Amino acid sequence: MTALTDGLSLYEGLDAAQKELVACNHFRAPKLFTDSILSPCPYTAFQCPSYKHYVNGKCVSCGEDGRGCARLGLHADKWPGSNQNKSLVSLYLTTTAGPHYCLYHYLLKLDLADPGGVVGNLRGNLKVSFFADDGSLRDFNLTPERARTFARGRSYVFFIGHHENLSSAREALVQWTYEADMFNPLSYCVLFCDTSLRLAKLTFTSVDHVDNGGANEIERESSETTEESREVVMCHQQGLDMVRIKSEATVKVVSSASCFNVTRANITRAAATKQNNHTLDLLNAGLASLSSLFKDMNLIAR
Structure with missing residues (x-):
C-alpha cells in the first residue's frame, strides 16, 4: 500500500495504511484526482461493454463525437456524453500503484x-x-x-x-x-522444422x-x-x-x-526465390531442436 510512505513517521504511515485498507479503493480517488491535475498524462478512460473487451484493446476509439472516451479528474465534466446520457456508462482506464498513477x-x-513452405x-x-x-x-x-x-x-x-x-x-x-x-509431444521440433x-x-x-x-x-x-x-x-x-x-x-x-x-503478397513472392536457403535453414533448425530435445530429456531424467 502506498499509504505506508505517506506518513512522517512509521506510526503515521501505519495509521494511513490502516485507513486505506478500510476505505479500499475509494481512498485512492483523491490521489488519482490530484495526480490528474499535476501530471501531463491525460488519464484517458474508454467506454467499453466489459473489462475483457477493454484489456483486449477493443474499445480504444473516442468516436467522431468524442463520447467514446473521457478524461478522468479535473476535466471529467467536459465529457460530451455527460449531459446526453441518462443511463449509466462504463468507462475503463489503467493506473499503477503510484506515485505516478496514470498510464x-x-x-x-x-x-x-x-513465407510458404513452413507448416504448423x-x-x-x-x-x-x-x-x-x-x-x-x-x-x-x-x-x-x-x-x-x-x-x-x-x-x-x-x-x-x-x-x-x-x-x-x-x-x-x-x-x-x-x-x-x-503435454504435447508433437510440439517438439526434432527434424526439418523451424x-x-x-x-x-x-x-x-x-x-x-x-x-x-x-x-x-x-x-x-x-x-x-x-x-x-x-x-x-x-x-x-x-x-x-x-x-x-x-x-x-x-x-x-x-x-x-x-x-x-510490406504486404503478405510481397513476402510470398520473395519466399519463392529463397527456397534453397530455406531448406538449409530447416536442416540447421532441426539439428538445434535435437540438441534442445536431448537437453530436456536430461533434465527430466534428473
Whole structure:
C-alpha cells in the first residue's frame, strides 16, 4: 500500500495504511484526482461493454463525437456524453500503484509473415522493448502468464500501457523464445522444422488523444497531432520484407516509410526465390531442436 510512505513517521504511515485498507479503493480517488491535475498524462478512460473487451484493446476509439472516451479528474465534466446520457456508462482506464498513477495507452500490432513452405503453428514467449528518447529501453512482456501459440500469417494485437509517453519511439527490439508444450509431444521440433518467428511489421499506436475541453497547452498541441503520426510502423532495418527471429534471439526493427509497403503478397513472392536457403535453414533448425530435445530429456531424467 502506498499509504505506508505517506506518513512522517512509521506510526503515521501505519495509521494511513490502516485507513486505506478500510476505505479500499475509494481512498485512492483523491490521489488519482490530484495526480490528474499535476501530471501531463491525460488519464484517458474508454467506454467499453466489459473489462475483457477493454484489456483486449477493443474499445480504444473516442468516436467522431468524442463520447467514446473521457478524461478522468479535473476535466471529467467536459465529457460530451455527460449531459446526453441518462443511463449509466462504463468507462475503463489503467493506473499503477503510484506515485505516478496514470498510464499512457498503446495498441501494439504484430503482423506475422507466412513465407510458404513452413507448416504448423509456433508456441513461445514474446517480448518487445521500445527505445525511449534518452536511448534507454522500456520493456513489455507480451506473454506474461504463459507461452502462447502464434499462427504464421496472422496478426495479433496487444493493449499495453506505460507511465511514460513513448509515442515518439521509432525503434524497438523484439525477443522470441520458442517453447514446446510438455503435454504435447508433437510440439517438439526434432527434424526439418523451424522454430523461428517471422515478423512482417510492427505497428505501435498511441490512443490517448482526447480533448474534452479545458486542455492545457501541451495537450492542445497533442490534440493537433495527425492520426498518421500517432501510428508508427516498424519493420526490417534494412528494408527487407520480413524479419526472421530465431528462438532465444533478439532483433531490431525501425520505423521507415518502406514499412507501409510490406504486404503478405510481397513476402510470398520473395519466399519463392529463397527456397534453397530455406531448406538449409530447416536442416540447421532441426539439428538445434535435437540438441534442445536431448537437453530436456536430461533434465527430466534428473
